[in-house]
Each structure stands twice: as C-alpha cells, then as structure tokens.
Amino acid sequence: AQSVAQPEDQVNVAEGNPLTVKCTYSVSGNPYLFWYVQYPNRGLQFLLKYITGDNLVKGSYGFEAEFNKSQTSFHLKKPSALVSDSALYFCAVRQYNFNKFYFGSGTKLNVKP
Amino acid sequence: DVKVTQSSRYLVKRTGEKVFLECVQDMDHENMFWYRQDPGLGLRLIYFSYDVKMKEKGDIPEGYSVSREKKERFSLILESASTNQTSMYLCASSLENQPQHFGDGTRLSIL
Numbered sequence: 414a415q416s417v418a419q420p421e422d423q424v425n426v427a428e429g430n431p432l433t434v435k436c437t438y439s440v441s442g443n444p445y446l447f448w449y450v451q452y453p454n455r456g457l458q459f460l461l462k463y464i465t466g467d468n469l470v471k472g473s474y475g476f477e478a479e480f481n482k483s484q485t486s487f488h489l490k491k492p493s494a495l496v497s498d499s500a501l502y503f504c505a506v507r508q509y510n511f512n513k514f515y516f517g518s519g520t521k522l523n524v525k526p
Numbered sequence: 527d528v529k530v531t532q533s534s535r536y537l538v539k540r541t542g543e544k545v546f547l548e549c550v551q552d553m554d555h556e557n558m559f560w561y562r563q564d565p566g567l568g569l570r571l572i573y574f575s576y577d578v579k580m581k582e583k584g585d586i587p588e589g590y591s592v593s594r595e596k597k598e599r600f601s602l603i604l605e606s607a608s609t610n611q612t613s614m615y616l617c618a619s620s621l622e623n624q625p626q627h628f629g630d631g632t633r634l635s636i637l
Contacts, residue, residue, distance in 0.1 A: 422566075447625055456530070456616055456628030457569075464623075503568065512557050512576055513584070514626060518568035 415440045417506050419517035426494045427525055434489040434520045436504030446487040447505040447514075448478055457503060463487060474498070494524045528553050532617050532629035540637055545604040547632050549617030556622060558600035560584075560592065563614040563631070575600055607636045 416439045426432045438444060445464055449457040461472025468480045478489045487504060504517040533548035551558065557576050561569040561584075571584030573592040581592050589611060593601045600619075604611055612635050618626040 419568075445623065449628075454535075454630070454633075456630045457618075457626075459625040459627070462625055512574060512582075512620075512622075513571065514559070516561075516569040518566060 415506065415508065415513075415515045417504050417515050417517040419502075419504055419520045421520050422518075423521045423523065425523045425525065428496050429493050432491050432494045432498070432522065432524070434502050434504075434522060436487045436489065436517060438485050438487060438504070438506045438515075440506050440508055440515070442508055445507045446478075446480060447507075448472065448476070448487075448489050449503045449505060451501040451503065451519075460489070460502075494522075496524050496526055498522060499524045528627045530617055530619055530627050530629040532615075532632050534632050535630065536633050536635075538635045538637060539604075539607050541606075541608055543604075543607045545607050545634070545636075547602040547604075547615055547617075547634070549600045549602070549619075549629060550598055551600075551619040551627070552598065553619060553621075553627065554597065555619035555627075556597075557620045557626075558594065559618040559620075559626065560590075560600065560602045561616045561618065562586070563616055569616065572602065609636050612636045 418437045447462045448460040451457045463470045463480045471477045507514045530551045559574040560572045575581045575594040591603045615632045617629045620626040
C-alpha cells in the first residue's frame with residue numbers, strides 16, 4: 414500500500430536557523446514526490462517536486478528538498494528560517510502514471526523571532 | 527495564473543440535508559479531486575475524476591457522490607449530511623503527472 418509519514422506533528426525553530434521537516438514514503442515503483450504549504454484558512458500551495466534527476470530539488474521561497482531513495486525519504490529544508498515560514502507543511506507522493514496522490518498528516522512549523 | 531474556485535468558504539447545514547459543494551478550475555485540467563482535511567489526519571481523498579463524466583472512488587467515498595458534467599466543474603454531493611461530515615473540504619485540479627492546484631477550501635459545519 415502507498416503511504417506517506419511525517420513523523421513530527423510540530424517543528425519549532427528560531428528565525429535565522431536552518432529548518433528540516435521530515436517525510437518518508439512507501440510507494441510501488443518510481444515515486445513522484447511533492448511538498449505543499451498551507452497558511453491558515455487557505456488551500457495548499459505547491460512548493461516543489463521531485464520527478465527524476467538531481468536528488469536535491471529547489472523550490473519556492475528558498476525551500477529545497479533532498480530525495481534519498483535508499484531511505485525512502487524526501488525531507489524539506491531551508492538554510493535560514495523566517496517567521497513568515499510558519500505554516501502547515503504537507504508531503505505527498507504519487508505513483509508514476511497513477512492519478513492518485515497520498516498525503517502525509519502534516520507538520521506544523523513554528524518559527525520564533 | 528492558475529485558479530481553482532470553491533463556491534463557498536463557510537457553509538452551515540442541518541443533518542439529513544442534501545449538500546452541494548462546487549469547484550471550478552480555469553486551467554483546462556483533466557484531473558480534479560475532492561479531499562477532506564481533519565486535524566491530525568491530513569488530507570483524505572474522497573473522489574477524483576480524470577475526465578468529463580468519469581470518476582473514481584478515493585479512500586473515503588461513503589456518504590458522498592460527485593458529478594462532472596463539464597471539464598471545468600467538479601461537484602461534491604453529501605447525499606444526507608451527518609455531523610461526522612463536518613470538516614474542511616478541499617478541491618484540487620492537475621494536469622497529468624503535474625502538481626495539484628488547490629482551492630481555498632470550504633469549511634462545512636453540519637448541525
């Protein structure tokens with residue numbers, strides 16, 4: 414069965430420090446991997462995706478993610494956190510050539526001044 | 527720019543009512559999706575559609591149905607609303623093998 418795990422409900426980090434939001438997945442075949450961000454009372458916004466190629470993917474707002482096939486992980490990172498990065502982050506996976514997406518339970522990122 | 531519009535941001539209905547949630551996208555996307563979002567559970571797929579008049583059940587289709595008569599519009603129907611369907615409902619659309627674009631959601635309360 415396909416699944417996505419985000420092991421941390423909440424991540425706290427000080428502004429200016431690096432941040433990591435963790436994601437591991439289980440999917441048959443080659444995965445398509447995505448990160449989304451959700452601000453209060455809004456829908457999800459696309460941040461970045463991994464389809465193929467370089468394991469380090471760069472996305473919007475200075476975020477990047479590292480694909481690790483052996484560990485089946487796709488952790489979201491940012492070198493220097495901003496207070497405005499505080500939001501709910503979702504990891505998602507889909508199988509190649511299947512339309513169904515699987516989402517993690519979300520991680521709330523709190524960036525303190 | 528990409529736009530997915532959900533007809534209502536907030537909706538209050540009574541148990542037993544038939545409820546319609548509407549979603550329109552302006553990007554000519556083949557694929558459209560309905561999710562519900564509950565704290566601690568993430569997003570759960572209710573139904574999706576990959577073409578006009580085509581639909582597939584997601585993980586939690588019970589108590590829901592959908593309609594896609596035109597490519598740009600995907601409707602979610604609660605046949606007889608119950609209190610356990612109180613939730614945030616999110617609509618999304620996508621091209622094949624591309625990221626999904628989401629609407630701002632409908633927060634539905636069933637009293």
